[in-house]
Amino acid sequence: MIVEVSGLKKAYGSTAVLDGVDLEVVEGSIFALLGPNGAGKTTTVRILSTLTRPDAGRLRVAGFDVAREPVAVRGAISLTGQYAAVDAEQTGRENLVLVGRLRRLGRAGARVRADELLERFDLVAAADRRVGTYSGGMRRRLDLAMSLVAAPRVVFLDEPTTGLDPAGRATVWEAIRDLVRTGTTIFLTTQYLEEADRLADRIMVLDRGRVAAQGTADELKSRVGGERVDLRFASAGELEAARRRLGGFADGERRVLSVPSDGSAAHLHAVLDDLRSAGVAPSRVSSHRPTLDDVFLALTREGAAA
C-alpha cells in the first residue's frame, strides 16, 4: 500500500471536517475520492501532502510517516491543487525550469526536463509565452506538467478538471492514464461521478467527513440494484405523491423519481398500475443501468435522512 490512512480526524474549531477516515491505495493505481463540496476531500489531500496537520490518525505515504518524516514525503509526492499553482507572470518554460531547479535537477537538467514536458503536454508552441495569456486548459496542463518534473511516486490531484471544457477534460484524463502506465500512483478528488467512473480503479465516497462507501465503480453500482426506472412528472405534487407510494429518490428540480427495478416489462407494468391506483401518471418513463450518480444520491441521501 503506497498510501495508508487510519483514524484520520480533523476539525476546525467545533466543526469536524474529517471524522475518522480509513483508506488504502495500491501502488500504481488510480484512487478517486468522490464527494460534494464540503465533504472533506481537499482537507484529506492537504493532510496527505503535508500542508495541513491532522488532529488524529496514522498516515503513511510512499513508506514514510507523514507526521514524522514530512520532508521525505515531499520528496516522493507532488500536489496539483484546486487552483492552478503557476506564476502568471512567468512563461510556461520558466515555470517548469524553476520547479526543476527546486527539485535539484541542476540548471541544464531542469531545461532538458522542461523541454520533455512541454512536448508531452502539447505546450511547445506556447512555451515562451507568459502563462497569463494561456487558456484554462493550458494552465491546467502546465500545472500538471509542473507536478511531474521529478517523476513523483504519488501524484495528488485536487479536482483536476473542475472548470474545464470537455476537450480540456479529455486531455487531462489522457495525461492521467499515461501517468499510471509509467507506474505512478494517482490520488485524485472529484465532484464528477463520470470522472471517477472512467478513471479510477477504486472509488471512495466521502460525505461530511465520513466514508459513505468504497469499492470499484461496479461494486458501488451494484449497491443500488440492477436497473433504475426514471419517472418524470408534470408537477411537484404528483412527484411527491408518487414518491410516497413507491419510495426511491426524488429529484425535485427535474421532477424525476428514480426507483429500482429488475428491468422486466412486468415490473414496469406493476409500477404504472400502482401509480394509477394512487391517481398519478408520469409524463415520461425511461429505464437505464445504474450510474454512479444513482449511487451517489442513494448514499448521500441515506446520510441526510439519518
Add this chain to the structure above:
Amino acid sequence: MSHALSDSAAMVGRSIRLARRNTDTLIMSVVLPLLMMTLFVYVFGGAINTGTGYVNYVVPGILLLCVGYGAASTAMSVADDMAKGMVDRLRSMPVRPFVVLTGHVVASVARNAVSTAIVLGAAVAMGFRPSASPVEWAAAVGLLLLYVLALSWLAAGLGAVAKSVESASALSFFMLFLPYLSSAFVPTHTMPAALRAFSEHQPITPVIETVRGLLTGTPVGGDGWVALAWSVGLLGASFTAATLLYRRRTRD
C-alpha cells in the same frame, strides 16, 4: 546547505523576473523618488534653510525614502504569493520555508540598488555635489544596502501576516511615513520638542545622518555606530520574525 543556496538562487531568479515584469511597480519605484526629489529641491528647497545647498542636504533623505518605498513593495509581492497557489506547491516540495522569502528579499535589494543608482544620477544632474572619498562611498553604499536588506525582511514579514495584498500595502505604509519624521528633509532642531525627541531617536535619523556625513562631509560623530547597530538589530529581528510568521501562516 548547498541545497538551500541553489534553491535560493532559483527563487531569487524567479522574484527578479516577476519584479521586472511588474512594470507599474518598477516605474513607480523610480519615478516616485524622482518626483519627491524635484518637489523638495525646487518647490520647498528655496524656503528651507539648512545652512548648505538644500540639494546636498536632501539627497540622502530622498535615498532613504526611495529604498523605504522599494522595500515596502516586497510586502505586496509576498502577500500576493501567499494568496495564490504557488506557495502551496512550494510547501509540498522539499524546499526550506525561508528560501521562498529569501527570493523576494534579495530581489528587493537588487531592485532598490538599481533605482537608487538612477536617483543618485538624477541628483547629480540637479546639482548634488558629493565630496566623498572612495572609502566613504563604499561605507555609504554598504550601510544603505544593509538598511534595505533589513527593511526588506521586515516587509517580507508583514507580507507573510497580511490577509491580502491590500492590507500588506496598508501595513507597510509606516515605512513610507517614517522618513518624514526624521532629519531627512529638515534638521530635527527645527521641530517641536516632542516630535524632535522622537525623530532623533528613531532608526532612520542616524542612518540618514551617517549617509549624509559620508557623502557630503557633515560631521558623523557617533551616528555611524548607532546607524549600524539599528540596521543589524533590525535585520536580525526582522529575519527571525519573518521566518516565524511565514511558518505560522503556512501551518494549519
